[in-house]
């Protein structure tokens with residue numbers, strides 16, 4: 001079941017009070033249209049009845065797609081600096097929903113699910129896109145790290161992130177975006193051959209892979225955000 005709850009908001013344009021139905025959980029097996037909307041970047045868009053300004057609620061929901069093996073705690077972009085607490089919360093919630101503290105039938109579903117935490121809309125959309133193209137999200141993050149080494153002028157700084165936005169036969173389309181506004185700063189075409197080369201070189205990438213997978217926030221940004229998780 002997908003669950004919604006009323007949320008009171010203020011229109012960013014005219015400051016009118018608005019109530020909208022904010023999603024608390026998404027079941028993509030039963031509502032594939034919600035998955036489509038996340039991929040189309042218009043899920044939870046709303047229009048102010050007073051001034052017609054359209055804006056988007058930040059994500060704060062649990063996403064389940066049992067058929068594709070995905071469970072994602074999708075959180076607001078602004079919460080990324082507290083990712084360690086978010087990882088712990090998501091791990092605990094998953095344990096009671098589909099993990100060791102869940103009923104047997106739910107555990108059977110849980111065994112097929114990859115658990116992830118994301119912050120902001122571009123990040124959750126990216127996870128769905130990666131799965132749609134049968135790519136591996138850890139490998140995509142390693143590819144981004146490799147891209148950073150090769151592009152000396154990368155606009156890397158807090159509040160800016162690199163996201164996969166499209167996949168072609170031979171290219172991974174990535175964009176630098178401003179996390180808060182989701183505005184595109186720069187587009188980057190990354191040959192898929194780079195991804196394939198990293199896949200073949202497991203040994204060199206093992207240390208970075210271990211750090212990226214020490215919790216469900218699988219995102220290269222955790223490598224330069226604070227001291228990280230104690231080993």
Ligand SMILES: [Zn+2]
Pocket residue numbers: 011012013014015016048049050051052053
């Ligand atoms: Zn308004």
